[in-house]
Amino acid sequence: MLRIECPFCGExxxxxxxxxxxxxxxxxxxxxxxxxxxxxEYVFLRTNVKGAHKERWVHSDGCxxxxxxxxxxxxxxxxAVYKTGETxxxxxxRKPRQVxxxxxxxxx
Amino acid sequence: MSRYSIFSLARNAMSWHQNWxxxxxxxDPKPEYDVVxxxxxxxxxxxxxxxxxxxxxxxxxxxxKGWLGGxxxxxxxxxxxxxxLWDEAGLFYEHAMKLWETMSQDLNYNVMFSQRGVLxxxxxxxxxRESVRRVNANKLNGIDAEWLNAEEVKEFCPIVNISKNxxxxxxxxxxxxxxxxxxxxxxxxxxxxxxxxxxVDIIQNCEVQGLDIENGxxxxxxxxxxxxxxxxxxxACAGHTSVVADMAGIRLPIESxxxxxxxxxxxxPVIDCVVMSNAVHVYVSQSDKGELVMGAGIDAYVGYSxxxxxxxxxxxxxxxxxxxxxxxxxxxxxxxxxxxxxxxDASPVVGKTPVKNLYVNAxxxxxxxxxxxxxxxxxxxxxAKDEPHELNAPFSIDRFITGALIDEHxxxxxxx
Numbered sequence: 001m002l003r004i005e006c007p008f009c010g011e012x013x014x015x016x017x018x019x020x021x022x023x024x025x026x027x028x029x030x031x032x033x034x035x036x037x038x039x040x041e042y043v044f045l046r047t048n049v050k051g052a053h054k055e056r057w058v059h060s061d062g063c064x065x066x067x068x069x070x071x072x073x074x075x076x077x078x079x080a081v082y083k084t085g086e087t088x089x090x091x092x093x094r095k096p097r098q099v100x101x102x103x104x105x106x107x108x
Numbered sequence: 109m110s111r112y113s114i115f116s117l118a119r120n121a122m123s124w125h126q127n128w129x130x131x132x133x134x135x136d137p138k139p140e141y142d143v144v145x146x147x148x149x150x151x152x153x154x155x156x157x158x159x160x161x162x163x164x165x166x167x168x169x170x171x172x173k174g175w176l177g178g179x180x181x182x183x184x185x186x187x188x189x190x191x192x193l194w195d196e197a198g199l200f201y202e203h204a205m206k207l208w209e210t211m212s213q214d215l216n217y218n219v220m221f222s223q224r225g226v227l228x229x230x231x232x233x234x235x236x237r238e239s240v241r242r243v244n245a246n247k248l249n250g251i252d253a254e255w256l257n258a259e260e261v262k263e264f265c266p267i268v269n270i271s272k273n274x275x276x277x278x279x280x281x282x283x284x285x286x287x288x289x290x291x292x293x294x295x296x297x298x299x300x301x302x303x304x305x306x307x308v309d310i311i312q313n314c315e316v317q318g319l320d321i322e323n324g325x326x327x328x329x330x331x332x333x334x335x336x337x338x339x340x341x342x343x344a345c346a347g348h349t350s351v352v353a354d355m356a357g358i359r360l361p362i363e364s365x366x367x368x369x370x371x372x373x374x375x376x377p378v379i380d381c382v383v384m385s386n387a388v389h390v391y392v393s394q395s396d397k398g399e400l401v402m403g404a405g406i407d408a409y410v411g412y413s414x415x416x417x418x419x420x421x422x423x424x425x426x427x428x429x430x431x432x433x434x435x436x437x438x439x440x441x442x443x444x445x446x447x448x449x450x451x452x453d454a455s456p457v458v459g460k461t462p463v464k465n466l467y468v469n470a471x472x473x474x475x476x477x478x479x480x481x482x483x484x485x486x487x488x489x490x491x492a493k494d495e496p497h498e499l500n501a502p503f504s505i506d507r508f509i510t511g512a513l514i515d516e517h518x519x520x521x522x523x524x
Contacts, residue, residue: 014417014419018408019408023412036509036511045508046359046410047350049350072408073410073412
């Protein structure tokens with residue numbers, strides 16, 4: 001079970017919280033102006049990263065406030081917790097492994 | 109390859125079973141293949157098998173990060189059924205069901221397919237209406253389905269608690285008599301042996317680290333065992349599909365979650381069918397070894413850790429106790445987790461991608477095992493012809509743009 005530090009109440013068991021999915025997905029200001037592809041991007045497409053993942057949690061059995069958690073999805077280590085409206089920059093060494101660009105000359 | 113039969117069994121008994129040949133080779137990767145399949149689970153191996161058998165494409169490699177069948181193929185609760193609501197899904201899973209019925213003969217490999225009947229319980233009026241609707245939809249699609257009232261459920265599976273005072277009263281259930289279970293490992297092994305015999309290379313301990321793309325077309329894969337050129341590349345890597353697709357710059361409507369399952373100590377036979385309850389996340393059957401095999405719901409958060417939180421198992425077991433009071437004395441032997449790739453509409457994505465000659469087969473969520481043969485069949489067709497089979501055409505990525513979703517949340521065994 002995860003131990004999550006609510007920025008308002010302190011560290012508690014995961015069962016006090018509910019998960020709210022990937023963070024920082026803003027509802028488009030003018031949905032009518034979006035193409036179908038852009039709408040699909042907003043509604044359905046997710047980063048689903050293996051590594052540091054910014055996500056929303058709500059302390060539903062506590063202060064009932066929403067906040068953001070940065071969690072490593074491979075190890076479940078919680079890297080940072082920050083309040084809604086704040087931003088967090090994932091450190092370089094925590095970012096997912098970058099795939100080297102394709103080298104067209106290199107063969108098998 | 110030696111054919112398995114009563115005679116080969118007797119012949120090998122003479123030498124104390126010391127001389128059985130290996131079931132598949134472990135070759136080094138060749139520099140180039142016509143098709144490289146990423147992931148040697150049931151779906152990937154079935155795809156390779158049907159590529160060779162149905163389409164004559166045998167210059168194929170199945171590459172696998174770990175060991176063959178060691179991912180979700182070896183971690184699921186082995187339930188097989190085809191009672192899905194919508195025509196697209198119902199016909200797809202029914203096609204798979206028909207392949208299950210002849211699989212052991214086709215592969216010359218006993219996959220222990222047991223059509224013991226699958227019950228899906230209804231606990232409230234909403235469940236009842238949804239279930240009866242699904243029974244009717246199944247019948248219209250030629251899929252066997254029955255509605256049982258509570259007494260009939262008790263008759264079919266005597267250990268279910270149908271007391272009106274139960275926390276989760278049983279108001280009835282749908283029954284698919286042709287549904288059941290199969291030995292999950294044997295499915296992977298059988299397809300591996302069959303594909304290997306037709307010339308497919310199965311390369312284990314070979315992780316994909318990058319995809320080579322030129323002018324919007326895939327040209328090869330970079331692996332821990334060297335670069336491999338490929339005319340076509342097919343992803344069949346379940347929970348890690350987003351990770352591999354990201355190497356090609358493709359975003360998918362998929363989120364990966366841990367899904368846990370557990371077994372009890374071996375017991376004498378107590379349950380001779382499969383019982384599922386979507387509402388309370390109990391699905392249980394008894395293995396031939398006697399263990400009660402049970403699955404839980406998914407953990408809510410995105411995760412790749414192949415383990416989940418204990419409270420999910422506690423919730424599942426609390427529900428199981430209510431439905432099957434006699435389980436209270438059984439001891440839990442072990443639990444484990446796998447990573448399931450869930451789609452927003454609880455239906456898979458099988459088809460082409462924006463990158464030419466790169467194909468995707470993913471998003472099976474919590475119920476991919478039952479689809480293994482059908483998935484391989486249509487995926488092989490999609491790869492060989494570069495266009496989807498009529499059965500998987502509705503399961504394209506484009507449906508999330510057009511809005512033609514196939515919402516199977518009601519028929520999926522686990523909510524997500």
